[in-house]
Amino acid sequence: MAHVLDNPVWNALISGNKGLSEGVDGVKYFASDVSPFVGFETLAPQCFGLLHDLMPTQRLLGVVSPAALAIPGQWQVVQQMQVLQMVQEAATADAVAEEARLIPLGQEHVPAMLALTKRTNPGPFASNTIAFGHYAGIFDGNELVAMAGQRLHPEPYAEISAVCTHPDYLGRGYARQLLQYQARRIRAEAGIPFLHVKADNTGAIKLYESLGFRTRKEMSFYIIRKAPNATQPEGQ
Template identity: 50%
Template sequence: MINVLENPAWHALLTGNAPLAIGSERVKFFDEEVSPFVGLVSNTTDNFTELADLLPHERVCVFIDPAQISVPAPWQVLNCVECYQMVFSGKAVKISAGEVAVVDLTDEHIPQMLALTQATNPGPFSQQTIRFGHYKGIFDGDKLVAMAGQRLTPSPYAELSAVCTHPDYLGRSYAKLLLMSQIERLLKSGGVPYLHVRHDNERAIGVYKSLGFTATRKLFFHVIKKAKT
């Protein structure tokens, strides 16, 4: 049986994220304004060559693999980030974060979403990343101070992503509240929540474990770009 989470971007582009997929039968990717992630049916030289033929020279991409690999020419690896993949195996629980409301985020909130991710660096977030759907946030007045959403969805799994809190609002359980809101939504629809976190982010790993996530494997996020010729 294929484990779709070993190649989450490819299987997401085939299934849950198929409406956003561009490419061919062997190589798929998102519009640059949505996400840098690319998916290959397998990490062969031919498939990397096809990817290079389909994408513009200046585009930076992210390719996920269970191993740290040597990406073939014409690609060069700009960075390789080692992450844990964590899958939810607990139960939905009540999170207390005071009298705060969890608000659905829409296109009107994009400028604030971009500003918050730039201030907190939870991972790639672009002008149209909101098209993945289900982004929710917490506001202090008119100011967005925390948010979370979903990204790669290799059915029935859905990746929780862009989990971030403004530095001035840490310690108020906003991230936990938003995560549990996402978890409840997914469980009700028959989905399975999962996420990715840097292997050395001990604070975040501890938070995710406390909510019922279990680390299942390591994956390597290769940041790649076509080499100049």
């Protein structure tokens, strides 16, 4: 039986993120202002064909796969990247240094969250990504300088996401503090923390390993959109 994290988006959209799920049988996705990720029950060509019928031309979509994919020709691959899927199988004994006050982030903080993610590029973050919930941040005065939250929730796993720190505030341990907070919160809710990180982001990987995260599998991420003038293949 396949591991739930081999198909994390689909399994999130039919379990922990079900309340944010749109789509039809076999193909589920988030609203465009929440997340670009789409989940397939199976990564079959006919599912890509069904998605083609459902999506507007210019929408960018994210597909996650445990192996390299041959993306059907009616789609254009905008970007492909290799990421490590890391799981914290057990809580660490790492001491928590409460160096800064963590503030729960709400709708009133969305402009600051968008500004921070635009500057730091931790991954897709849109005007309603906050709907995933559990975001917390660190402020310097009125400026949001670091944050992290939750994204995919393929039960019992919960993904820590949008971990980012303003460049002027690096080296203060904010990312570690936010990661520890999120991992503790997930475990308190009987979940298992996991995350995704670019395979070449050695600094972040080292930090995650120091907090007890271990690489479970290398995954392929694809950003796709409808190919210009593409037609639906026969039989799909």
